[in-house]
Every structure is written in C-alpha cells, then in structure tokens.
Amino acid sequence: MSRPVRVRFAPSPTGPLHIGGVRTALYNFLFARKHSGTMILRIEDTDQNRFVPGAEAYIIEALKWVGIEIEEGPENGGPHAPYRQSERKGMYAQYAYDLVERGFAYYAFDTEEDLEQMRKRLEASQMQPAYDSISRMSMKNSLTLPADDVKARIDSGAPYVIRIKLPRKEEVRFHDSIRGWVTVNSAQLDDKVLLKSDGMPTYHLANVVDDYLMGISHVIRGEEWLPSAPLHVMLYRYLGWEEVMPVFAHLPLLLKPEGNGKLSKRDGDRLGFPVFPLQWTDSKTGEVSSGYRESGYFPDAVANMLALLGWHPSDNRELFSMDELIEAFSLEKVSKSGAKFDVQKAYWFNQQYLQQESTAEVAAMIKPQMMATGYNASDAYLEQVVVLMREKVQFAKDIITEGTYFFEEPENYDADVVAKKWKPETGEHINGIRLQFAELSETASAAEYENSFKTYCEEKGVKTGELLQPLRLAVSGKGAGAPIWETIALIGKQNILQRLENAVGKISFSKP
Numbered sequence: 001m002s003r004p005v006r007v008r009f010a011p012s013p014t015g016p017l018h019i020g021g022v023r024t025a026l027y028n029f030l031f032a033r034k035h036s037g038t039m040i041l042r043i044e045d046t047d048q049n050r051f052v053p054g055a056e057a058y059i060i061e062a063l064k065w066v067g068i069e070i071e072e073g074p075e076n077g078g079p080h081a082p083y084r085q086s087e088r089k090g091m092y093a094q095y096a097y098d099l100v101e102r103g104f105a106y107y108a109f110d111t112e113e114d115l116e117q118m119r120k121r122l123e124a125s126q127m128q129p130a131y132d133s134i135s136r137m138s139m140k141n142s143l144t145l146p147a148d149d150v151k152a153r154i155d156s157g158a159p160y161v162i163r164i165k166l167p168r169k170e171e172v173r174f175h176d177s178i179r180g181w182v183t184v185n186s187a188q189l190d191d192k193v194l195l196k197s198d199g200m201p202t203y204h205l206a207n208v209v210d211d212y213l214m215g216i217s218h219v220i221r222g223e224e225w226l227p228s229a230p231l232h233v234m235l236y237r238y239l240g241w242e243e244v245m246p247v248f249a250h251l252p253l254l255l256k257p258e259g260n261g262k263l264s265k266r267d268g269d270r271l272g273f274p275v276f277p278l279q280w281t282d283s284k285t286g287e288v289s290s291g292y293r294e295s296g297y298f299p300d301a302v303a304n305m306l307a308l309l310g311w312h313p314s315d316n317r318e319l320f321s322m323d324e325l326i327e328a329f330s331l332e333k334v335s336k337s338g339a340k341f342d343v344q345k346a347y348w349f350n351q352q353y354l355q356q357e358s359t360a361e362v363a364a365m366i367k368p369q370m371m372a373t374g375y376n377a378s379d380a381y382l383e384q385v386v387v388l389m390r391e392k393v394q395f396a397k398d399i400i401t402e403g404t405y406f407f408e409e410p411e412n413y414d415a416d417v418v419a420k421k422w423k424p425e426t427g428e429h430i431n432g433i434r435l436q437f438a439e440l441s442e443t444a445s446a447a448e449y450e451n452s453f454k455t456y457c458e459e460k461g462v463k464t465g466e467l468l469q470p471l472r473l474a475v476s477g478k479g480a481g482a483p484i485w486e487t488i489a490l491i492g493k494q495n496i497l498q499r500l501e502n503a504v505g506k507i508s509f510s511k512p
C-alpha cells in the first residue's frame with residue numbers, strides 16, 4: 001500500500017520569501033491536493049544568526065495571499081507540533097550521538113585555525129579543500145585521537161562538532177521524480193557537520209530528522225538542494241530510515257529573463273518587476289522591495305503564472321484556476337531545465353484575469369484609488385468606466401491612471417498627436433461638431449453621437465479619419481484610449497460640449 005502523501009514547504013525565515021520559493025510552495029500544495037494529501041509548513045529557523053524578524057509572518061501572509069493553504073504548521077498546529085525548528089531544538093542531538101555510537105559519525109575538535117590550515121594545505125596541493133574521508137585522518141577528531149583523549153576533552157567541556165562519517169568510495173544513488181536516477185560517488189562528498197558546537201543541529205540533520213518524524217512522503221524543493229540530497233540519503237541509511245525515505249523532486253531554477261543565472265532581487269530592481277509576493281521593508285536599511293500584491297496583480301494570476309514556470313500541462317492551455325491546476329498537475333511534467341522569468345507574460349496573465357473578473361468587483365477594487373485621486377463618481381459610472389477601459393490595460397489600477405479623462409477635463413493635449421493631426425482648419429471642424437452635438441438629447445447614445453459626427457463629415461466633405469483623432473484629443477487629451485463613442489456618451493453631453501470648446505481655444509495649429 002502506498003503511504004499517505006505528506007509534503008512540506010520548509011523555508012528559513014531569513015528575509016522576504018522569493019517568488020521562486022512561492023513556486024516551490026505552490027507545487028507542494030498542488031501535489032498534496034491532487035493526491036488528497038497534507039500540506040505542511042515547517043519553519044527552519046535553527047540558524048539564529050540569519051534570523052530576520054517579521055520574515056515568518058511575511059511567509060505565512062504571502063502563502064495565504066497566493067491561495068496556498070496549509071494544513072499543519074506554526075499557525076494551525078497539527079499532530080507533529082511544534083512546526084518551528086527553534087522550538088524543536090531538543091529533539092535533534094540524540095540522533096547525532098546515536099550515529100556516533102554506531103560508527104556513522106564522529107566528534108571533531110578542530111579549531112578555526114586548524115580548519116583554515118587544512119584548507120590551505122589542500123589547496124596548495126591542488127586538492128578539494130574539504131573535510132572528507134581522506135583529510136579527516138589528519139585532523140583532530142575521535143577517529144584520530146586516542147579514546148581517552150577524546151573522553152577527557154569531552155569531559156572537560158572542550159567544544160566539538162559532530163560530523164557524518166562518509167565512506168571513502170561508494171556510489172550513492174537515488175531516484176528523483178524530475179531528474180530520474182542521480183548517482184554521486186561519496187568521494188565527492190564531505191563529512192558535513194550535523195551538530196554544531198552550541199548543540200544546535202545544522203540544516204541537514206534537522207531537515208532529515210523532521211522529514212522523518214513528520215512522515216514526509218515527498219520532498220519537493222528547489223534545485224539548489226540537489227547537491228545536499230546524497231548526504232540526506234546517507235543520513236536516512238545510517239539512521240535506519242531508508243524504508244521510509246521520501247521521494248525526492250528537485251525543481252528547476254527560476255532564471256533571469258535573459259536566461260543566464262538564477263533570478264535575483266537585483267534583476268527585479270533592474271528590470272522593474274517584483275521578485276517578492278508582497279512588499280517588504282528591510283528593517284535595518286529601510287529599503288523597500290516591491291511586491292506582486294502591491295503592484296496590483298491578482299493572486300490567481302500570480303499562482304497561474306508561477307505554476308507554468310517549470311511545469312507544462314499535456315496540452316497548450318495556459319489559463320488555469322487553482323482547482324484546475326490541482327487537477328492537471330503532475331511532477332512528471334515538471335521540466336529539468338530552468339524556467340526563464342518573462343515579465344511580459346506576467347502582465348499578460350494579469351490582463352487575462354482582469355478580463356475574467358466581474359465588473360462590479362473590479363470597480364470595488366479601484367474605488368479607493370479613485371477617491372484618493374480626488375475623483376468623485378457614482379458606482380454605476382465607475383462600472384461603466386471599467387467596461388470601457390478593462391481591455392486596454394493590464395492592471396486594474398491603470399483604469400484610473402490611464403482613464404483620467406473619464407473624471408476630469410484634459411489639462412493638456414498630447415503634443416505628438418497635435419503636431420500630426422491638428423490642421424489649420426481642425427479647430428473650425430471641432431467647433432462644427434460641437435454645434436452638431438448640441439442638437440442631440442442630454443442622454444444621447446454612443447450610436448447617436450457617431451451618426452451625428454458622420455453626418456457632419458459628409459456635409460463638409462471631410463473624411464471621418466481626418467477628424468476622429470482630433471475629436472478624441474479634444475475629449476481626452478490623448479491619441480488613443482477607450483472606444484470613443486461610448487466614452488463620449490458616458491462623459492455626457494454638457495461636459496463634452498465644454499471640452500470641445502476648451503480644446504478649440506487651447507490647441508492651436510503648429511507648423512510641423
């Protein structure tokens with residue numbers, strides 16, 4: 001019988017969660033849901049030097065915002081609580097001592113200087129500067145020192161670490177759901193520290209012990225942990241847990257838009273897109289990093305975009321709700337090679353979700369922004385603006401920033417359009433159109449404005465194309481925007497008449 005699916009997202013709270021981390025969490029969540037399993041959040045905070053206040057709360061809020069639900073974790077508890085490693089401190093050391101007793105690990109008393117000398121010595125002879133199965137024999141540890149010396153050192157309280165004792169030359173082989181069989185020779189691995197001199201476990205020990213204790217069935221994590229996997233496999237073997245070793249799946253990296261190297265915070269700053277789900281303010285420097293939420297992305301759009309960065313459905317479909325992602329997701333369809341981040345695609349996803357959202361919802365979203373800008377319009381009016389603008393923009397907030405003309409008269413007129421389209425006789429025509437519009441009812445429809453304009457052009461023998469952009473310019477100050485006749489009908493007759501009069505007064509023909 002196969003085991004129940006239990007997966008974990010295990011971030012270290014060392015700062016804001018990178019968008020790549022959100023993708024890791026998302027894949028874990030999709031996998032858990034797909035297999036009716038459990039999604040666990042475990043906070044790996046054993047390294048107190050790297051602890052950043054607020055980072056854990058940020059992680060939890062970010063996951064919620066994207067729609068990733070946690071079944072067991074620091075907030076909701078669960079059968080394996082606590083889910084914060086700093087609160088599990090006492091649980092790890094026993095496993096390290098047990099390994100020493102059974103000959104799979106050893107005490108090492110080397111000082112910083114000893115280690116430094118070793119590195120220099122090995123580097124000088126063109127060897128890997130590693131504490132490994134060869135170099136450990138010339139270091140100060142329980143493999144080289146006499147037993148009574150070791151005992152005396154420990155009894156006197158001399159500082160020591162516990163290191164894993166890896167075999168000299170042995171194939172370490174494991175299956176990765178994404179990469180297939182991975183084989184590494186232990187000669188390439190070093191004897192990593194498991195327990196530090198302050199009695200705290202290192203990442204490797206705490207991570208493996210917790211995955212075992214929490215019954216984790218699948219370890220789905222970023223590619224940067226692939227080099228640690230052979231060591232983890234050895235730990236499972238030495239601890240006698242090989243039978244219940246989780247299935248590994250190492251996700252491809254999220255790459256820079258150019259495709260060379262891992263997507264970093266600096267790429268976001270350089271290219272103007274967020275690399276964090278939520279805005280983050282560094283408490284030391286005060287530096288603010290932008291977030292997807294604050295930049296106006298829909299959380300569903302972000303989840304959809306992230307899901308497709310590294311995973312491909314069997315067809316070419318691109319738009320998926322969370323439930324559809326759960327249905328379609330499989331680790332077999334995650335690619336081995338890195339996924340290039342594409343900011344245009346991120347915009348595109350957001351735009352798709354903007355089209356799908358109900359008009360009333362989008363209007364409610366941007367109403368606070370409208371009020372803050374000093375515009376005062378009814379909900380019904382704002383909804384009409386949404387209808388006319390939503391196809392033109394990628395973000396809901398742009399409906400207000402790009403559609404100012406729905407709320408106020410243009411203050412100035414796009415100089416390029418004036419230069420190209422405003423001829424010596426244009427002012428007179430706009431004036432003529434104004435008189436024509438004045439004949440219409442106060443509540444004239446878009447079609448009535450359009451007909452009125454066409455009639456004017458026919459009577460004067462002017463091509464509609466000659467006057468359409470000048471008219472738009474007079475109404476909105478811009479050369480392009482929402483559908484013109486609907487815009488005019490919505491803004492309303494009296495306002496439009498006023499705008500046309502103003503434009504004729506303000507725009508003058510300038511010789512190109």
Ligand code: GLU
Nearest residue numbers: 010011012044207221225
């Ligand atoms: N604490 C590690 C991290 O920050 C966890 C890696 C893993 O999932 O094993 O990503």
